[in-house]
Amino acid sequence: MELFWYIVLMTMLAVYVILDGYDFGAGIIHLFFAKKEKDKKAITNAIGPFWDANEVWLIASGGVLFFAFPTLYASSFSGFYLPLIMILWLLIFRAIGLELRGQIHNKMWESIWDKAFGISSLLLALFFGVALGNVVRGVNLGGVVDGVSTHEAHYFFLPLWNPSFSPQAEQLGIIDWFTLLLGIIGVVALAIHGANWIIFKTNADINEKLKKVVFNLNFVLLALVVVSLLVWHIIEPKPFHNFIKYPWLFIFPILTFIGLFGLFKVKTFKKHGKGFLFSSLFLGGGLASTVASIFPKVLPSTNDINPDLTLYNVAADAYGLSVGVYWFAIAAVLVAIYMFIQYKVFNGKMDDVGYGEH
Amino acid sequence: MEDMLFYDRMQFAFTITFHYLFPQLTMGLSLLIVYFKGKFLYSKLEKYNDAAKFWMKIFALNFAMGVVTGIPMEFQFGTNWAKFSELTGGIIGQTLAMEGMFSFFLESSFLGLFLFGEKLLGHKLHFLTGFLVFLGSWASGYLIIATHSWMQYPVGYEILENGKFVLNNFGALFSNPWLLPSYLHNQAASLVTSSFVVAAIGAFYLLNNKHNEFGKLFVKTGVVFGLISSLLVAFPTGDLVAKNVVKYQPATFAAMEGIFETEDGGSEIVLIGQPNMLEKKLDNKIAVPNILSFLTYQDWDAQIKGLNEFDESVHPTNVPGLYYSYHIMVGLGTIFIGLMLLATVQLFRKKLYKTKWILWSLMFMLPFPYIANTTGWYTAELGRQPWLVYNLLRTADGASPTVSSGNTLFTLLGFIGLYLLLGLLFLMLAGKIINKGPELNQH
DSSP, X not given: OHHHHHXXXXXXXXXXXXXXXXXXXXXXXXXXXXXXXXXXXXHHHHHTTTHHHHHHHXXXXXXXXXXXXXXXXXXXXXXXXXXXXXXXXXXHHHHHHHHHGGXXXXXXXXXXXXXXXXXXHHHHHHHHHHHHHHHHHOBOTTOOBTTBOSSOTTOOOOXXXXXXXXXXXXXXXXXXXXXXXXXHHHXXXXXXXXXXXXXHHOOOTTHHHHHHHHHHHHHHHHHHHHHHHHHHHHHOSOTTHHHHHSGGGGHHHHHHHHHHHHGXXXXXXXXXXXXXXXXXXXXXXXHHHHHHHHTTEEEOBSSSSSOOEETTTSOOOHHHHHHHHHXXXXXXXXXXXXXXXXXXXXXXXXXXXXXXXX | OHHHHHHHHHHHHHXXXXXXXXXXXXXXXXXXXXXXXXXXXXXXXXXXXXXXHHHHHHHHHHHHHHHHHHHHHHHHHHHTOHHHHHHHHXXXXXXXXXXXXXXXXXXXXXXXXXXXXXXXXHHHHHHHHHHHHHHHXXXXXXXXXXXXXXXXXXXXXXXXXXXXXXXXXXXXXXXXTTXXXXXXXXXXXXXXXXXXXXXXXXXXXXXXXXXXXXXHHHHHHHHHHHHHHHHHIIIIIIHHHHHHHHHHOHHHHHHHHTOOSOOTTOOOEEEEEEEETTTTEEEEEEEETTHHHHHHHSOTTOOOOOGGGSOGGGSOSOHHHHHHHHHHHHHHHHHHHHHXXXXXXXXXXXXXXXXXXXXXXXXXXXXXXXXXXXHHHHHHHHHHTTEEETTTEEGGGTSOSSOOHHHHHHHHHHHHHHHHHHHHHHHHHHHHHHHHOXXXXXX
């Protein structure tokens, strides 16, 4: 039962990253590449009717985490206190940037909210990558100092950074050179993903330029991925042990690289949705590979005194988990129907949807 | 340690108070928009569709504020109340996860279609998307109040040796006697807010002599819905909620009513007075004899236990806060009924749109339903303190063990600054939409 909910949760998170990821990516593209008003309009039209529904995947994932793995929810949310609250602030800025921009027609007003939307999208992509880095690296569970736990075994607290920025320091910080590397991968990968969504959903003039952007950024992404795989060994001496034990897991890294290499052909794609498909493969495959490499851990311990948090020692009781399957099955069918309807109505190009016009 | 708990509580209280200013309008207004749109489909009169469109603009802005201030609520269970989440997540996680899965997906998927899809969908399907948004927002309220009800009156659980609450009866979460009265009371109150807002904007137009046709429509709709919902808030829903409190939280009931001493031969209802916590009595009291006993038990002489008879350990933490919250709510609720009754009488006499003082009163009444809703929630929440889960888990034992007061105060200040900005933006933009007014016959 724990395994079922683990797969449900990870799938929901992956869907969240793929869906809201294109919103963040569109924000990053908006910030750096959209110079003309027409291009900006095209970008907000492409994500306007969707971003709110996409964000629900985060809230719903949070709900499932709370219900199925309450100990993990409690431990990680309090341990990563500051960055999580900052993510909330950024989500607020992103949302009001999008929603309020069109309320008043004034150059200064529009450019303030454009920047709010773009910068918060950029920082969110960075923070989510850093968060993934923290999960892979692990935390000092129990707050061990000089061999003695200062908290209960499954609690911890991390400051934003420590002076050395090292992932191997005794006093860890949330931002170190390893987690920052994953954060930058997050920014680049989502920028590519967002550009692909814009190409998919609009006929904007900017699209030809964006294909070049995707092509060039893809080299950066490949280089970063290779570097991260190399330094991964410093964090975790045996990162592939799960893959050697269960070779079918190799499907995830294979999908990741199909997505990555497929994008080098972006300039030749006839169908506009193809690029988006490849970047989704990269994101979904990459997340699954990362999670599979630490399975069954969900939050590793960096000390020898307190055990890792695994999906088995953080789960709710058996009755609650099994009764949840019934309502979840009903809800999942409903969600699939809503999504089908939503994408059916807003099928095709979105240039004329008039998002944010009052 | 004391500071830390204080900041945790302040942050939750502040963020939830600010957040709930928006959903109370969302829930009621979605119903009123569905009403306008339905009336348009039925009568084919363009003005109803224009009215629906006008309120959708306010709704969209209000909904966005509700969403962005709502996400911090779910996060804060983990960030600031980790121990509470760890111990009870197996139970309240059920209803909170269901809220995400059943209502947020419904609301958000169809909100986009509702706001941008009129041309694509046609009027009938557009009405349907509005109805689904309404359904989603009311389902959300239901699941939140199911969660709240479990904290007030825990059911269907057992406590393990390590202190964890585990669920043993899923159905009990929904057959909880606390749930239905509280839910209906809350929904009626949210309709009060929305009706009063609609009436106030209508009165604003009439008093300014602009958009007169819409002014009349809004005042009439607001007054009719306002009267019905104000009455429903008091009876039967408010009455049923109060009976739950006296049955399951008798000390809370005594404190909120300001009854310190048990009176033989029936208790009076306190209208005005200040709790004197040093001498455990009510100063400067104005009260009507025996009414409280009658309202509570339908018996003029029924005995109601005073607060002084309960052991100090079960007294609510903040008796004056609880007492004032409750009395402000009830006092405002009574004024709402009175004003709406007068307005309805004038409506029937076809004099309402000319009765200036009622129009002025309707307009200035706008903020008060928000205050009544807020103090109503304070009554429920302060009434439960010092408990997170009534009688079982203390608030002091629910906070995050590793987050220090320096961090909590930092984020509390951040939230205050950010929400001040949000509030100003909301007022400015809502004011702009209202001042511009509905547009005629847009196609």
